[in-house]
Every structure is written in structure tokens, then in C-alpha cells.
Amino acid sequence: MVAAPLKLLLGLENEGFSFVDVGHSYQPKARKNSKTLYCDSLYRFCFWDFWTPLLNQYCVQFKRMKIAVEGCMHGDLDKVYDTIKYIENTRNIKIDLLLCCGDFQAVRNEKDMDSLNVPPKYREMKSFWKYYSGQEVAPVPTIFIGGNHEASNYLWELYYGGWAAPNIYFLGFAGVVKFGNIRIGGLSGIYNARNYCLGHHERPPYNDNTIRSVYHVREYDVHKLMHLEDPIDIFLSHDWPLGITDFGNWQQLVRYKKHFKDEIQQGTLGSKPAAQLLEKLKPSYWFSAHLHCKFTALVEHEESGRVTKFLALDKCLPGRKFLQIVDIESDPGPYEVQYDEEWLAITRKLNCVFPLTLRRGDFGRTQLDMQDCRQWVKSRMEDRGAKPCEFSQTAPPHKPSDSVSNTTFSGSPRNPQTVSFLELLDLPYVLDNALDSRDTPASLPQKDDYSEDIPIEDEDDLEDGEPNNENRSS
Template sequence: MRVAVTGCCHGELDKIYETLAVAERRGAGPVDLLLCCGDFQAVRNEADLRCMAVPPRYRHMQTFYRYYSGEKKAPVLTIFIGGNHEASNHLQELPYGGWVAPNIYYLGLAGVVKYRGVRIGGISGIFKSHDYRKGHFECPPYNSSTIRSIYHVRNIEVYKLKQLKQPIDVFLSHDWPRSIYHYGNKKQLLKTKSFFRQEVENNTLGSPAASELLDHLKPTYWFSAHLHVKFAALMQHQATDKGETAKETKFLALDKCLPHRDFLQLLEML
């Protein structure tokens, strides 16, 4: 199965699907599944735009509404998680996940699906410690505080995912698992994004909740976005039982959808 993964979508569905079509024409072959790592921006109308936590100058309809209305149909099954720039009122209607348009599926606050034998899990939002142990209390109309707290990861979602017993092949998060930068080319990362240095040195960059899930679930692949840079890492997990083969996770973060940026990756699974 050929899978495409993209970083922050920012509502640019037309451009992402066009890029897949170009890759196919150049010999990459047809893609069976597209995974989106947040900031999907499933904006249906002007009311949805007002529920997105971005400055007014960045509020643009983009192209999702064409797929929602039926004007267009996604050419490939698309599965996405939420990030920190979303039509939060829309996604709040589907806390356990669901179809937002034909062939486009939202994983929910935390969820798992199986497609062609591949188990795909994900958690939406970003980590903020002051909201982590709260419940989901936000509701429209959002104020200046709840329009942001609504996309903060909660402990209950992490707890749910830690109850999984069967292996996870692919996991999606918007922000990176904390400490993952120690398992890749950290020097090159800091050369590209020098303003990460203090957080990396203090080990505060990324999400401790995602790191907890990474240690617990040990998926084969983990994909993230949020920091707008491509970064790969290979994490070797310790075997928990004698005789057990130690597992490894291939981590990849991708950039946002812009020209000449590394926002898309194709890979073969199974």
C-alpha cells in the first residue's frame, strides 16, 4: 500500500492533491491513502472561519468547502487529526471522529482506525500543561481563551490511547513527542531552526504527552507537523520482557504546504 503523509495542511487540499497527481505522473504510482498531521482547517463557511484561532489576516476559506459541498471529491482516502489552527466548532461536532466530507475522515480527539491491515492511531491538538488535566468544557461561541484551550490535549485522551492492546503501525500527532530530536540529526535541525536551541537544550521542545504515548505504544511509524520543518529520527525502544525483540519507531516531521517546502512524503507499507 502506497501512503502519502503531509505536514500542516492549512486548508490547501487542492494543492496537496495536485502534488500527488504530479508525483503519480512522474512515476511514483497511485497513492492509496493520505495522512494529514493537523492544521487541516476543515472550514465550511464564514462562521467556521471565526472559530479558528488565527489573526484575522490569516482567515481564508481555502479549498475544503468545495469538498464539503460536493463540488469536488477527494481523489484518495484522506485521514487527518486536528492541530492548533482548526475550525474548532466543526471538529467539536465529531469528538470521536467521523466523515467531514466524502473520502475525508477525521480521527477525533483520539482515535484508531484500520485500513487495509494497517492500524492508524492519532491524537489531535497540542500540549499545554495548564489545560492538560481539565475536562472538555469549551463550547461555541468561544471567547479569547476557549478558542485556544479547545485544541489543547487532555490527559483523558492519552489515557484512552494507553488502553490499546494491539500493536499500532502508524501514529499521528500535531506537535512532536518531547526528546525525539535526540534520535535524529539534531545539529542539522538547529542549523535550520536556530531558535529551537534553548528549548532543545532544556528538553522542553515538544509534547510530554506525545512522548508518553510513544514510549507506551511503540508504533512502527510516527508522523508529526507543527514546527514547519522536515526532521527524521529513529528511536530504539527497550525490550520490556526477556527474549522480546526490541522495537523501533521511525519518526518523521514534515513542513507546511508551501512551494519548495518538504511538506509531503510517500512511502510503502505492507
């Protein structure tokens, strides 16, 4: 179990443990020096008294893994990786891992944008396709979860997790992996009460309703995560756990996000399933994004005595708090993504009740004899190894030289990584199963009046002065 605190890596190191915001203005507006590393001293001192007494007890020197945590990627991989390289070069450090908390936008080609819930005027190819095609290679191992602005057709191929591109690993709709000896779990998507209890009924090509519901968190995936018993070091979610603001300085938060105040006071800001997972799993660290701002909190789990350090980050824009470097106690390596034995056992045991229609899943009839199942999984992993299958392309990458897209929809292909994963667990492939004829997406209302999406261009990003009339949720 990792119990190391967040350590101040850059600037004022003699003050002890704290946070530092890192990044540079790659597209400066007000900034004159586009290569100036920035940190928010005001923010750091504001939270100093809140953090120090509780974290000093962990002040022990160990071998540490340097992890970069990023908020909403929105397809800007080049900019985030350039920022990491700049930090490494100027501070003479090596980042071991990048974690992204959703809205990754793994768009491979023009056709993938049809599965991206973004207004057409905001749809851009961005830079993921370069890494998918092999034109570029991620300079640091990257693990990400999904948010509410994703190429959902591609992520569905990798429902159980897998390489979205070389050195870039998708954690799945829900998943747990090991990186070195660090155990990382995550839940993709955002919470929506209307769709929470439904099965994963959506299939590409998506209609106006399913393009939104496909990324809504499902009870089945949370149910799997709730069966975890071994300690989790890091957990990722896109939206924040419900009530997390009670454990941080929410008064400061609403000073620059005034529209959060009513939801905080009413106890409606955040995800109920994420709050349940936070209470059950009690990870050492919990990282989120979605609300396009930075926020910290410290959750003390009274009965167990464990502490969860929560951090939410912004999206990748100049002058925004989108990236954080965290030092975590770790063995010296090797640092590589590996399957997690307990998670594989849970997946194998619960795949028989995987709900694939609009009907609610029936989880009560499944008895989890985890000891026998874990022994079976352990034996399989000893024979095959714990590393995921190699990356493989399942769609042609974008070609900038093509004036017109030649990509046509051909359904959702069986990704060889997913096939290999299911063969490892001796499970059938069910992701392309047809819907029950009585349970079609057309039976759902086309407009969802309960929503929790944040538009890609939220109100503090609109430059043309247009009002933001979209709901913050969807």
C-alpha cells in the same frame, strides 16, 4: 504488525532504503519551472549512514501500500491533491492513502472562521469547502488529525471521529481506525500543561480564551490511548514527542531553526503526553508536523526490540518539505476506513468518565474488563458492520457568489455520524451538555502565559519584513 522500512520511491532506488521529498512549486517564487518535481539530495545523503544499518534488517519484499504523509495542511487541499496527482502521473504509481498531521482547517463557511484561532488578517476560506459541498471529491482517501489552527466547532461535532467530507476522515480528538490491515492511531491538538488535566469544557461560540484551549490535548484522551495493547502501525500527532530530537540529527535541525536550540538543550521541545504514548505504544511509524520543518529520527525500544521511525514534515508551500511518500507492507486490500474493535471497546468503557467541565476527570474508579467489552463490541460490529456511518452535512457550505455571509450561529448541532457511532456503542450523547454553572470559561484567565502554538506565519514565512512577536506556543 507492520515492520517494513521506509522505502525510496523516487530517484536513486539502487541505493537502498531512504527518504525522498516530493512536491512541486505550484506558486513558484525563485523557481522557473513550476512543474519540476524536487528532492533534497543533500538531506538524503546526510542521513544515509544513520538510517541504513538499522533498516537493512527489514529488507523483505511484500505487497506494499503507498501512503502520502503531509505536514500542516492549512486548508490547501487543492494544492496537496494536485501534487499527489502530479506524482502519480509522472512516476506511474498509485497513492492509496493520504495522512495529514494537523492544522487541516476544515472550514465549511465564513462562520466557521470564527472558531479558527488565526489572526483575522490571515483568515481565508481556502479550499476545504469545495470537498465538503461536493463540488470536488478527494482523489485519494484522506485521514487527518487536528492541530492548533482548526475550525474547532466542526471538529467538536466529530469528537469521536467521522467523515469531515466525502473520502476525508477525521480521526477524532483521539482515535484508532483500520485502513486495510494497517492500524492507524492519532491524537489531535497540542500539549499545554495548564489545560492538560481539565475536562473538555469548551463549547461554541468560543471566547478569546476557549478558542485556544479547545485544541489543547487532554489527559482523558491520552488515558484512553494508553490502554491500547494491540500493535499500532502508524501514529499521528501534531506536535512532536518530547525528546524525539535526541534520536535524530538535532544539530542539523538547529542550523536552520536556530530558535529550537535552547529548548532542545533544556529538554522542553515537544509534548510530554506524546512522549508517553511513544514509549507505551511503540508504533512502527510516527508522523508529526507543527514546527514547520522536516526532521527524522529512529527510536529503538530496547526492551521490546521494536523500532519507531519518526518523520515530521513542513507546511504546504513552494520549495518546502511538506509531503513524503512511504511504502508500507500491507495485505492487498480492500483499502477502506473501518472501526477498530479494541478502540471501540476502550471508548465504550471510558465514556462514563468523559470530563465535560473544568474539573479534572476521575479515571481511577473505572475498571476495564476489556475481554467482555471487546466481545460485546465484536458482536455489535458483526451485526452492523465495521464501516463508519456515511457523511452528512450539518452546516451550509460556502458560496463564492454570496457577497455577504448568510450563515448564523445555531449552536453545535448533533452530527448524525456521531449519533450513529454512539448508538453502535449504546452510549448517550453528551457533547452538547451544558457546563456546570460554577465552572465557566469566564473563570479562566484571558491570557495564557504558557503556550505552545506556532503562528501560521512563522518567522521564515513573513514576506513584509515584520518581526514575529507571537509566542511559538499558545
